[in-house]
Structure formats: C-alpha cells, structure tokens
Amino acid sequence: MVRERLKGLFMEAKTLRQIRGAKDLAEEAIDAAALAINEVQRTMTRLPYGLLAGIKPIAVPVRAVEQAHLKITESVYFSIRVGNRLVGNVAGFVLDRLDAHAKGREQ
Amino acid sequence: MAEEKNNSVIRPTWGDTAASFLNGCFGDYLSERENGLAIDMAFYRNNLPLELSTAALSAACPLPTGKLCVLVHGLCCHEGAFDFPGNPARSYGSALQYDLGYTPFSLRYNTGLPIAYNGQRLDTLLEHLLAVYPVPVDDLVLIGHSMGGLVLRAACHYGACREASWVSKVSRVFYLGTPHEGAALERMGHLVTKLLHAVPHPVTALVGDLANQRSQGIKDLRYGTLLEGIDFSTSVPWLASAKHYLIAGTVTDDPEHLASRLFGDGLVQPPQAGEHVALFPGVAHMQLAHDEAVYARIKQWCASA
Numbered sequence: 001m002v003r004e005r006l007k008g009l010f011m012e013a014k015t016l017r018q019i020r021g022a023k024d025l026a027e028e029a030i031d032a033a034a035l036a037i038n039e040v041q042r043t044m045t046r047l048p049y050g051l052l053a054g055i056k057p058i059a060v061p062v063r064a065v066e067q068a069h070l071k072i073t074e075s076v077y078f079s080i081r082v083g084n085r086l087v088g089n090v091a092g093f094v095l096d097r098l099d100a101h102a103k104g105r106e107q
Numbered sequence: 108m109a110e111e112k113n114n115s116v117i118r119p120t121w122g123d124t125a126a127s128f129l130n131g132c133f134g135d136y137l138s139e140r141e142n143g144l145a146i147d148m149a150f151y152r153n154n155l156p157l158e159l160s161t162a163a164l165s166a167a168c169p170l171p172t173g174k175l176c177v178l179v180h181g182l183c184c185h186e187g188a189f190d191f192p193g194n195p196a197r198s199y200g201s202a203l204q205y206d207l208g209y210t211p212f213s214l215r216y217n218t219g220l221p222i223a224y225n226g227q228r229l230d231t232l233l234e235h236l237l238a239v240y241p242v243p244v245d246d247l248v249l250i251g252h253s254m255g256g257l258v259l260r261a262a263c264h265y266g267a268c269r270e271a272s273w274v275s276k277v278s279r280v281f282y283l284g285t286p287h288e289g290a291a292l293e294r295m296g297h298l299v300t301k302l303l304h305a306v307p308h309p310v311t312a313l314v315g316d317l318a319n320q321r322s323q324g325i326k327d328l329r330y331g332t333l334l335e336g337i338d339f340s341t342s343v344p345w346l347a348s349a350k351h352y353l354i355a356g357t358v359t360d361d362p363e364h365l366a367s368r369l370f371g372d373g374l375v376q377p378p379q380a381g382e383h384v385a386l387f388p389g390v391a392h393m394q395l396a397h398d399e400a401v402y403a404r405i406k407q408w409c410a411s412a
Contacts, residue, residue, distance in 0.1 A: 021143030
C-alpha cells in the first residue's frame, strides 16, 4: 500500500534534497532545544529546593523529592528527544525511498 | 518592456525562497553540517544553476555581447529580489540587456556565510565566467543590493589583490541600499544579545544563546565587515579603476522626516550626498532592488561616458 503510494510521488532531486535538509534542521533544532530547555529547567528547579533544603528538619525528604522531580523531567525531555529521533529516522527512510524512486525514473 | 513581458521565465519556488531565508539566518551552520538546504554559490537562470562552460553559456545566452552585468542579491534573498512585481521577466539585468545590450548574470549564494568568504568565492566565479564566456568581455557592470554590495566590494578587493583579469573589466559598481558603514538593526541585535546574557537568569541566557545562533553573514553587517578579522569597511579601499554609485532610499517621501532620519530606508541609513549618490525618497529597502525610477538612474549612469 505504502509502496504503491510512493510510486505515485515524483519529486525533483533538488526538492528532495531541500526536504531532507529541512528535516535534518528541524530534527537538530528540536534536539538542541530539548537539551537547552532541560538544562534551564534543572537550574531553575534547584533554586526552590535549595532554599527548602536549608531547613534542616526537612532537608532529607526535600532532596529526595528534588531527585524524583529531576528524574521525571529528564525522562520527559529524553522521550521527546527519542521520539524526535524516531520520527526523523522514519522520515529519512521515506525520503530514501522517494530518492531511489526518483533516480530509477531518471534512469 | 513589452518584449521583456513576452519572455517566459521560471521563478524561484516558495521552497527556494524559504531555503534562501534559512541560509541568511543560519547559513554558516547549514554549510558546516552539509545540510541539503545550504546554497552553493552559482549564477542562476530560470531557477537553475548555470554550468560554467563555453557550450553551456552559448546555449544559455544565444546572443552573447561583450558587455556583462552581474546582479548580487542581499541577505536572506535570492535573485528573484530583482524581479519587478507584476512582471517577473523584468529585472535591472533584463532591462539593461534590452536597453543597452548588457548580458545579465544573476548570482545566488548562501548569505549566511561570512561576507569575506562570499567575496572570495565570487572573485573565483567571475574569473571562471570570463574565462569560458563565448565572446571577449570588455565591460563588466556590477549591481549589488544590500549585503550584495558588500560582497561585490570584497570580491573586487580580493580580485585586485591577486591582479585577476576580470577586475580590469569592471567599469561601474552600483550599490543599492548597501550598509557600507554597518546596519543599525544588527548593532541593535548585538546589543540585545549582550543584554540578555548580562541578566543573571537562565531563561534570558537561553534566549540570548538562541539570538546568538544568527549567521556570521548577519553579524558581519554590524560594521559592514568585508575582510576576516577587520571590522570596518572603510579600511578596504574601493576599486580604483571603477566608478562607484551609491543608491539609497528612505521610508518616507520627505527625506528630512524624523522616521527617514532614524530608519533610513527601513534597514540602512542613506550615505552623504555626493556626485555619485542618488537618494530616492519613499523607496524602501527591498523596493530598491526593483524600482523603475532607480532603474532609470542606473541606465542613465550606464549610458554616460
């Protein structure tokens, strides 16, 4: 089914190159943004926990909650990056097929 | 003009326009990453790069003349910036071809790369063009819009330094809204980036980092940098063997209006009045690349001895 649909699509090599470039750029931008925002969030999260950890009776549970908080947010950003990479790979695969198809037509 | 209207032209697509815009913003990154969107410098005709060989040029220019004009666009643009609205077949190049017999060549390049680098590449490209051009060239006119003018100056400088043969053919260089002394917008951008980094907060630092991702080509516009490591364009001499013409616009019809004094043509301040300076009140920055009154002045100067 997918193969049949791909056969119906014909694009110039230049257009395909541009689409692949846009895909790569979007993938790299999302990855860099997820990393940077994660770092900012980590820095900002530490501030209130640092203040609360200064209160000795609650310092230990506060640190435990902080670690749990950081692990959860990091896993969210990690999944965004993995999902982004996955979508990028699928898009790359589709573009490879279109490229091969276009080259086949040229020959 | 009627004849120009009949010529069928293939204009750059929206994809090419988007690619040119992205090249202007992040062109150095795209080039470094060998991204498919990165533009390789070439002369374009009908939205295709011209192969620089005598056979290909003979096919592309069936009636080559010994007079050439080269059009160089500005930041985030492509050669379509010179097309007249409503009549894409007409540009300063095609009009000069029709009126004065100049064979036009339009450059497309990655405007995010350093101006010095693009100048060096253009120097090489012009030498190659003249070497394979089907007939001997005796007159070369260069027209640069905005950043394109700085690229032309850099190319002339590098060409003159190594005594390239094409440099002696250059008779006139036209600079349309070229920020020879830097662009206020980029100076403002630089200041904002510095301020964002000065604020001790991770979010402003992140926004500052993001703003700092703009291309080296944009950063070079702060002082009109033409050569690597040298910040002021005034330190680069103008090509002595050619005549240089500065064309500028203003955002209002009255050049003395406060808005025109503050913003010039919207992006670039007009130069001081002089013999080879023309000011077009009410013509904004982008319009300088496709305006009948501007063309009439270019034609007048090209036709003069």
